Amino acid sequence: MGNAQPGGYYFAPPSHWPIVGSSALLLMAIGGVMLMNSVGGGGWIFLAGTAILVYMLFGWFGTVIRESEGGLFNKQVDMSFRWSMSWFIFSEVMFFAAFFGALYYARVYSLPWLGDADNKLLWPEFKAHWPSAGPYLPPQFSAMGAWGIPALNTFLLLSSGVTVTYAHWALRMNNRKGLILGLLATVLLGFTFLGFQIYEYVHAYADLNLKLTTGVFGSTFFMLTGFHGFHVTLGAVMLTVILFRSIKGHFTADHHFAFEAVAWYWHFVDVVWLLLFVFVYWV
Amino acid sequence: MSAATHAQDHGHHDDHAHHPTGLKRWLFTTNHKDIGTLYLWFSLTMFFMGGVMALLLRAELFQPGLQLINPEFFNSLTTVHGLVMVFGAIMPAWVGFANWLIPMQIGAADMAFPRMNNWSFWLVVPAAILLVASFFVPGGAAASGWTLYPPLIIQQGISIDMTILAVHILGASSIMGSINIITTILNLRAPGMTLMKMPLFVWTWLITAYLLIAVMPVLAGAVTMLLTDRHFGTSFFNAAGGGDPTMFMHIFWFFGHPEVYIMILPAFGVVSAIIPAFARKPLFGYASMVYATASIAILSFIVWGHHMFTVGMPAAGNLFFMYATMLIAVPTGVKIFNWIATMWQGSMTFETPMLFSIGFICLFTIGGFSGLVLAITPVDITLHNTYYVVAHFHYVLVSGALFTLFAGAYFWIPKFTGKMYNESLGKLHFWLSVIGFNIAFFPQHFLGLAGMPRRIPDYALQFAEWNMWSTIGAFIFGFSQLLFLYNMIECIRSNRKAADNPWEGADTLEWTHLPSPAPYHSFETAPVVK
Numbered sequence: 001m002g003n004a005q006p007g008g009y010y011f012a013p014p015s016h017w018p019i020v021g022s023s024a025l026l027l028m029a030i031g032g033v034m035l036m037n038s039v040g041g042g043g044w045i046f047l048a049g050t051a052i053l054v055y056m057l058f059g060w061f062g063t064v065i066r067e068s069e070g071g072l073f074n075k076q077v078d079m080s081f082r083w084s085m086s087w088f089i090f091s092e093v094m095f096f097a098a099f100f101g102a103l104y105y106a107r108v109y110s111l112p113w114l115g116d117a118d119n120k121l122l123w124p125e126f127k128a129h130w131p132s133a134g135p136y137l138p139p140q141f142s143a144m145g146a147w148g149i150p151a152l153n154t155f156l157l158l159s160s161g162v163t164v165t166y167a168h169w170a171l172r173m174n175n176r177k178g179l180i181l182g183l184l185a186t187v188l189l190g191f192t193f194l195g196f197q198i199y200e201y202v203h204a205y206a207d208l209n210l211k212l213t214t215g216v217f218g219s220t221f222f223m224l225t226g227f228h229g230f231h232v233t234l235g236a237v238m239l240t241v242i243l244f245r246s247i248k249g250h251f252t253a254d255h256h257f258a259f260e261a262v263a264w265y266w267h268f269v270d271v272v273w274l275l276l277f278v279f280v281y282w283v
Numbered sequence: 284m285s286a287a288t289h290a291q292d293h294g295h296h297d298d299h300a301h302h303p304t305g306l307k308r309w310l311f312t313t314n315h316k317d318i319g320t321l322y323l324w325f326s327l328t329m330f331f332m333g334g335v336m337a338l339l340l341r342a343e344l345f346q347p348g349l350q351l352i353n354p355e356f357f358n359s360l361t362t363v364h365g366l367v368m369v370f371g372a373i374m375p376a377w378v379g380f381a382n383w384l385i386p387m388q389i390g391a392a393d394m395a396f397p398r399m400n401n402w403s404f405w406l407v408v409p410a411a412i413l414l415v416a417s418f419f420v421p422g423g424a425a426a427s428g429w430t431l432y433p434p435l436i437i438q439q440g441i442s443i444d445m446t447i448l449a450v451h452i453l454g455a456s457s458i459m460g461s462i463n464i465i466t467t468i469l470n471l472r473a474p475g476m477t478l479m480k481m482p483l484f485v486w487t488w489l490i491t492a493y494l495l496i497a498v499m500p501v502l503a504g505a506v507t508m509l510l511t512d513r514h515f516g517t518s519f520f521n522a523a524g525g526g527d528p529t530m531f532m533h534i535f536w537f538f539g540h541p542e543v544y545i546m547i548l549p550a551f552g553v554v555s556a557i558i559p560a561f562a563r564k565p566l567f568g569y570a571s572m573v574y575a576t577a578s579i580a581i582l583s584f585i586v587w588g589h590h591m592f593t594v595g596m597p598a599a600g601n602l603f604f605m606y607a608t609m610l611i612a613v614p615t616g617v618k619i620f621n622w623i624a625t626m627w628q629g630s631m632t633f634e635t636p637m638l639f640s641i642g643f644i645c646l647f648t649i650g651g652f653s654g655l656v657l658a659i660t661p662v663d664i665t666l667h668n669t670y671y672v673v674a675h676f677h678y679v680l681v682s683g684a685l686f687t688l689f690a691g692a693y694f695w696i697p698k699f700t701g702k703m704y705n706e707s708l709g710k711l712h713f714w715l716s717v718i719g720f721n722i723a724f725f726p727q728h729f730l731g732l733a734g735m736p737r738r739i740p741d742y743a744l745q746f747a748e749w750n751m752w753s754t755i756g757a758f759i760f761g762f763s764q765l766l767f768l769y770n771m772i773e774c775i776r777s778n779r780k781a782a783d784n785p786w787e788g789a790d791t792l793e794w795t796h797l798p799s800p801a802p803y804h805s806f807e808t809a810p811v812v813k
Binding site for chain 2: 009011012013014015016017018019021022023025026029030032033036037039060076079080083084087088090091092094095096097098099101102105106109110111113114132133134135136211212213215216217218219220222223
């Protein structure tokens with residue numbers, strides 16, 4: 001392994017997409033800073049940056065797809081893609097680790113410390129029981145129960161893991177119909193999950209008085225489930241792209257890295273959800 | 284889309300003519316050498332910016348009392364000097380060397396993902412713009428120290444948001460760059476280039492890239508929580524809401540400690556290339572160097588608490604972090620002794636790269652020892668946030684990372700440009716640097732032991748003498764770096780042709796298989812490594 005095959009490794013020619021992407025991110029950052037600090041016009045700059053970013057993503061991925069379908073990627077390029085996707089998912093794992101770390105730290109250290117004898121003088125009324133919004137904020141909120149929508153969502157995501165695996169199996173068997181139906185089911189399950197998630201947020205804000213500002217419980221709850229939901233959205237969009245590519249006839253039984261990359265990503269999102277279900281909703 | 288497939292059976296390089304020239308060449312480039320060059324010039328620019336900030340700080344500290352700048356600006360300079368040197372100078376410089384050297388040293392034609400490589404570089408620039416522009420917004424640049432601790436950081440103005448988003452963009456750049464480097468090393472090696480035959484610079488970068496992918500997302504998470512605490516009402520670091528400011532310190536230093544090894548591990552790789560070349564002997568203990576590097580990387584994940592001994596961790600935590608930190612001295616010692624053993628009975632010559640490498644070994648060891656002193660919890664409780672800490676990390680970062688960057692620049696510039704630098708001027712640069720550096724930073728040990736706190740623009744009278752010397756040394760060191768800039772430009776514009784292998788003892792692929800200057804595409808046909 002690891003040997004450069006003489007000839008055939010595709011090295012991309014000069015490209016304008018990266019600098020377009022950098023300009024987009026600079027505009028988004030400037031616009032975002034202005035928005036957060038209520039400087040006029042920030043929203044428009046942010047929107048312009050986002051539009052350029054979307055344009056860049058279409059252009060860049062479109063180029064890669066044309067290269068792939070043009071047969072420019074040999075086995076070694078394929079292996080590069082596999083390594084890079086694995087390491088990218090590892091970086092995502094570490095991103096979520098930061099927020100899970102915050103959750104554990106708050107539950108295991110900071111809340112008990114705030115409820116201990118040293119802090120009794122400052123906050124005599126405070127009882128350090130999870131779920132908690134901290135000693136200062138009014139405590140009237142309810143945590144999200146695990147066995148309603150979250151359990152249903154767990155079922156949806158696990159089923160989508162099965163359907164995407166079925167689609168992969170069908171692709172390898174050259175069963176195009178199975179591929180497309182499997183992907184379609186996965187996409188639908190993914191978007192249904194997102195719909196329930198939105199419903200759950202509305203329920204939290206309207207009925208449970210559980211908000212992003214509800215102390216450390218609200219912070220960890222919405223940041224963890226929010227970033228997860230954002231990743232599910234990305235995954236569902238990527239699955240949709242893969243679905244349309246499959247309908248157009250892309251991918252063969254032995255050349256379909258993009259499909260596998262999205263499937264890996266989907267499984268990763270699935271595993272994060274299981275951790276969320278256990279540590280955010282359940283225990 | 285023109286296919287730039289470097290197929291061996293083409294037999295000729297038909298794509299040279301397709302490359303854009305002028306500004307477009309640099310904006311659109313997918314060539315690892317162009318991108319490496321961009322990284323190196325960018326980092327040198329940021330190095331001079333950060334250096335000017337440092338000299339302003341030292342000028343203020345020349346005498347007790349407030350002379351030149353107000354305390355708020357002093358705090359901003361301290362903060363941005365740190366951020367610029369870490370994220371703008373040292374890290375991009377190492378990525379520049381990685382881009383130039385890794386494909387050549389493993390016998391590849393380019394990096395695995397040339398377009399993503401371009402993006403990694405062109406993301407660093409917007410981030411730098413955000414950081415530097417933050418000086419000019421209302422309230423001035425971030426004044427919290429580079430560690431961005433809450434609650435101070437929650438209170439300051441618009442510049443903090445710019446700093447946070449700059450860190451996000453830099454993180455994205457580092458992660459993409461690291462994925463590219465790891466993939467290149469694991470998948471594009473020439474036939475016969477087994478892992479345990481790779482030059483140590485490649486090994487150290489493989490491990491560095493792993494560290495980057497592991498910890499940059501954690502930093503991104505930490506600063507995201509800062510941002511939401513600032514603007515969206517979360518309570519991660521707010522005790523009133525059930526959070527804790529020290530939680531940020533834990534998350535930050537989980538990133539921060541591996542980060543310091545990210546800056547020093549490639550330096551170990553460079554020294555491991557230069558010492559054997561000028562001692563004309565193979566590196567002593569190659570395998571143990573690889574294992575030591577990996578051990579340092581693994582240990583770096585379990586020592587973060589030594590940055591916060593005074594924060595009130597349980598005694599068991601303090602003890603654990605103390606012993607774990609001291610353990611790092613073992614693999615680091617293995618490396619130091621291996622380099623000394625490599626020199627032992629070698630037929631040594633002392634050209635500029637070798638001088639900087641030997642300077643590195645001596646001075647980095649001092650920085651390592653002062654690190655051991657600081658690792659002792661009870662000692663650290665008195666030395667925490669004093670100038671002793673400042674002296675310690677400048678010994679490992681300036682005479683550690685920066686000196687090896689200079690060593691690498693002098694060592695490889697004949698390969699990069701095909702020209703030879705001026706040896707006497709190179710040596711002058713070394714001696715001025717080493718003298719200026721030690722005058723600047725050695726007295727800071729005494730100041731710290733005597734109790735002078737860091738990050739304060741004024742000080743008590745008894746600290747005046749050594750602060751004066753420190754400022755004199757800083758100015759000698761700072762202005763000597765103009766000589767480095769001159770040396771590089773003079774070399775590029777000179778007529779002194781460099782041989783394909785100007786160093787007798789250098790035996791990696793870029794010296795043995797490629798002409799000087801190295802061609803635009805390194806190995807269109809992979810060499811066979813025996």
